[in-house]
Amino acid sequence: MxxxxxxxxxxxxxxxxxRRRWPDAAKWATALTGRPAVGQELAQEAFISIRAxxxxxxxxxxxxxxxxxNLSRSWYRSxxxxxxxIAAVAKPDVVAPQSSELxxxxxxxxxxxxxxxxxxxxxxxxxxxxxxVLECRTATxxxxxxxxxxxxxxxxxx
Amino acid sequence: MTVPTxxxxxxxxxxxxxxxxxxxxxxxxxxxDRAYTVDLLERRRRRWPVLVAVTAVxxxxxxxxxxxxxxxxxxxxxxxxxxxxxxxxxPASQPVPPTTPASLPAVVVAMPGASQDQPTTVTxxxxxxxxxxxxxxxxxxxxxxxVVRTTDAEFDAxxxxxxxxxxxxxxxxxxxxxxxxxxxDPGHHVPVDPAxxxxxxxxxxxxxxxxxxxxxxxxxxxxxxxxxFDGVAWAxxxxxxxAMAEVPAQHHDEWQQRSSGTTLADGxxxxxxxxxxxxxxxxxxxxxxxxxxxxxxKAVLPDGTSAVVMADPGSYHVYxxxxxxxxxxxxxxxxxxxxxxxxxxxxx
Numbered sequence: 257m258x259x260x261x262x263x264x265x266x267x268x269x270x271x272x273x274x275r276r277r278w279p280d281a282a283k284w285a286t287a288l289t290g291r292p293a294v295g296q297e298l299a300q301e302a303f304i305s306i307r308a309x310x311x312x313x314x315x316x317x318x319x320x321x322x323x324x325x326n327l328s329r330s331w332y333r334s335x336x337x338x339x340x341x342i343a344a345v346a347k348p349d350v351v352a353p354q355s356s357e358l359x360x361x362x363x364x365x366x367x368x369x370x371x372x373x374x375x376x377x378x379x380x381x382x383x384x385x386x387x388x389v390l391e392c393r394t395a396t397x398x399x400x401x402x403x404x405x406x407x408x409x410x411x412x413x414x
Numbered sequence: 415m416t417v418p419t420x421x422x423x424x425x426x427x428x429x430x431x432x433x434x435x436x437x438x439x440x441x442x443x444x445x446x447d448r449a450y451t452v453d454l455l456e457r458r459r460r461r462w463p464v465l466v467a468v469t470a471v472x473x474x475x476x477x478x479x480x481x482x483x484x485x486x487x488x489x490x491x492x493x494x495x496x497x498x499x500x501x502x503x504x505p506a507s508q509p510v511p512p513t514t515p516a517s518l519p520a521v522v523v524a525m526p527g528a529s530q531d532q533p534t535t536v537t538x539x540x541x542x543x544x545x546x547x548x549x550x551x552x553x554x555x556x557x558x559x560x561v562v563r564t565t566d567a568e569f570d571a572x573x574x575x576x577x578x579x580x581x582x583x584x585x586x587x588x589x590x591x592x593x594x595x596x597x598x599d600p601g602h603h604v605p606v607d608p609a610x611x612x613x614x615x616x617x618x619x620x621x622x623x624x625x626x627x628x629x630x631x632x633x634x635x636x637x638x639x640x641x642x643f644d645g646v647a648w649a650x651x652x653x654x655x656x657a658m659a660e661v662p663a664q665h666h667d668e669w670q671q672r673s674s675g676t677t678l679a680d681g682x683x684x685x686x687x688x689x690x691x692x693x694x695x696x697x698x699x700x701x702x703x704x705x706x707x708x709x710x711x712k713a714v715l716p717d718g719t720s721a722v723v724m725a726d727p728g729s730y731h732v733y734x735x736x737x738x739x740x741x742x743x744x745x746x747x748x749x750x751x752x753x754x755x756x757x758x759x760x761x762x
Contacts, residue, residue, distance in 0.1 A: 278442035283435040292437050304445055358423075358430045377424045378431045384536050393671065394536065405420050408427070413417065 270310040274303050277317065281324050287374045288328035290363045298327040318388070321381075325371060325389040332367045361411035368392075369404035376401055517762070518672050518688045519737045525757045527679030535672045546663040547648045549656075550697050554735070555711040555722040558628035558658060559701040562641060562648040565621050579605045586639045588616025592631055606726070609634055610702070622648070627701045663694050682746045684754060691740035699740060700724055700733045713751075715758050723751070737762050 268276075281302055286295025302323040306316060313319050362370055368390055375381040375389075376397070383394045390397065418426070522530050549560040579594045590613040594605035609631045611624040624641070626634050642649045653660050669690040676684045689695070703724035713721045713732065721734035730751050732743040737760075745754055 274442055274445070279438060279440050282438045286435045286438055287431045290434065292434065295435075296438065296443070300443060300445060303442075307445065356430060356433075358426050359434060362427065362430075373427065374431065378428050384534060387536055394534075394673070405423055408423055409418060 270307055273310065273316055274307075277320055278303070281320055284321075284324050284375075284379060285328050287378060288325065288371055289331055290359055294331060295328075298331060299324060301327055321385065322389045325375075329367050329371070332370075357412055358408070361408050364411055365404055365407055369400045369407060372397055372400035373404045373408070518670055518690065518739050519741070520672075520761045521674075521686050521688055521741050521743075522759050523676040523678075523684050523686070523743075523754055523757050524759045525676070525678060525754065528757075529677045531675040531677070533672050533674035535670060537668060537670050544643070544647055546694070546698055547650075548661050548663060548694050548697055549650060549653045549658040550661055551658060554693065554696060554720060555700070556628075556697075558656070559626070559697050560629060560637075560650065560653075560658065561623075561625045561698045561701050562650070563623045563625075563698070564648070565623060583611070583635045583638075585613055585615075588614045590614070590635075590638060592635065608701070608703075611635070611638065613638060625698075625701050661694055661697070663698070678749065678754075682749060684746075684749075685742075685744040687742045687744075688739050689742075690738065691735065692738075693735050696722065696733050696735045696740045699742065700731070703731050713755055715760075716756060717760060719760075721755070736760060 278299065282296050282299040284295075285298040285302070286292045289295050289298065302320055305323055306313065306319060310316060362373065365373070371390060372386055375386050376383065383397045386397045387394045390400075518535075520533075544564045546561060546563040548562075549558075550556050551558055580591045583590050583592050590611055593610045593612060594607065608625065608627050608629070611634050613622040613624065615622060622641075624634055624637065626637075629637070637650065637652065640651055642651070647662075649660075671687060671689040673688075674686045676686065678684065691699075700722045703726050709723060711723055713723050715721055715734065719734050719736055721732050724731040724733070725747065729747060730743075730745040730749075732745065732751070732755065734741050741760075743754075743758070745751055
């Protein structure tokens with residue numbers, strides 16, 4: 257079974273690593289935050305962090321995955337607090353379902369559930385990879401996936 | 415309206431995320447030349463659209479400054495300034511040097527007719543959050559073990575799922591719940607001990623869990639306001655009064671976990687999980703389950719290693735510490751545990 261450590265690719269210079277990995281990293285961060293501009297900023301931030309220590313990293317791809325998820329989680333925290341403040345002054349209302357209703361529902365999930373759904377079902381990471389970046393056990397990943405799908409369904413039901 | 419299946423939900427989510435990420439440029443930007451970026455998003459499901467300016471980032475490192483600064487500000491619960499360890503009366507924990515995981519021992523149950531799974535291994539970094547603090551008695555299976563653990567689950571509020579009960583209790587800050595696993599056989603839906611308390615401290619960062627073998631629900635609930643946090647670890651003044659020694663959790667630079675299993679001749683499975691860890695990790699993990707009623711809490715493996723024997727409604731859980739790792743064997747209650755333990759083979 258694939259693991260983070262086993263995914264180490266042939267060593268290249270940082271510039272080549274950045275060129276090859278940029279699209280994935282930016283898309284992961286965009287999907288995790290739900291916001292393209294934020295996702296690209298966080299991906300850049302991840303590469304800046306990696307550049308400083310690239311030569312000493314045994315598994316740059318694994319490090320990139322972890323950094324993108326950690327930055328997205330940190331952003332998610334501050335964003336959720338901001339959303340809570342906004343929600344306090346804006347009364348919610350129900351409108352007709354929209355094509356991006358699923359993204360709204362996804363954004364309402366706790367970060368770990370959201371990350372699990374995004375990384376498992378969209379980015380096609382293995383449970384082991386997700387467990388590594390979320391620092392939990394694979395059984396917990398499966399639990400997050402099960403709970404996340406249930407919560408997603410509850411969010412979009414009328 | 416029909417309820418979407420999991421497959422429909424996943425397909426819809428994949429499509430929505432494909433659309434969302436389709437605008438990501440293939441060409442990478444220059445890392446040293448970052449521009450201001452702002453997302454203006456209409457918040458859906460509101461009567462009036464609310465425009466939210468998401469980010470305004472000027473220079474390289476600005477996101478990091480915001481994010482990391484926020485993370486650090488949030489790092490400690492509201493109780494962090496309450497006291498230092500010397501104020502609490504509890505013995506101060508001794509620093510434990512960081513360790514790196516050694517090669518994990520391999521564990522199999524070598525019984526006639528049994529087959530072994532292919533093991534899978536996960537490697538992870540050291541946790542960022544404050545370590546577990548454990549109070550325990552002597553030995554590897556003391557009657558009383560109290561484990562205070564901080565986990566990163568701020569918005570991941572617990573929800574009852576059918577396999578445990580959850581009742582709110584009062585908390586010094588934020589919210590707290592007491593959870594019990596449930597024995598859910600046909601005709602029975604019985605909460606069992608021990609309880610686990612989840613405390614969301616309300617600062618948007620940590621979920622503190624308090625597990626206590628040998629502690630009643632009331633004991634644990636009463637203990638919450640007495641917990642203090644010194645910026646490094648949790649303390650409990652009552653430890654000294656209860657003649658419980660405080661033991662420090664060991665820090666790991668990184669950890670490994672190897673999961674495997676043995677399918678026995680009758681088709682039932684013994685799960686084997688080997689994780690980097692010390693005696694304190696063993697105490698922490700084994701405190702999740704009660705001691706087996708009517709059975710000695712300890713067993714001896716063929717090589718002389720002592721193991722702790724616990725149980726939940728469906729399984730025995732046997733733990734031991736060996737070669738820098740904690741081994742957990744989960745064995746169906748219907749199996750002959752002694753025969754299985756006699757067939758355990760550990761290689762390093």
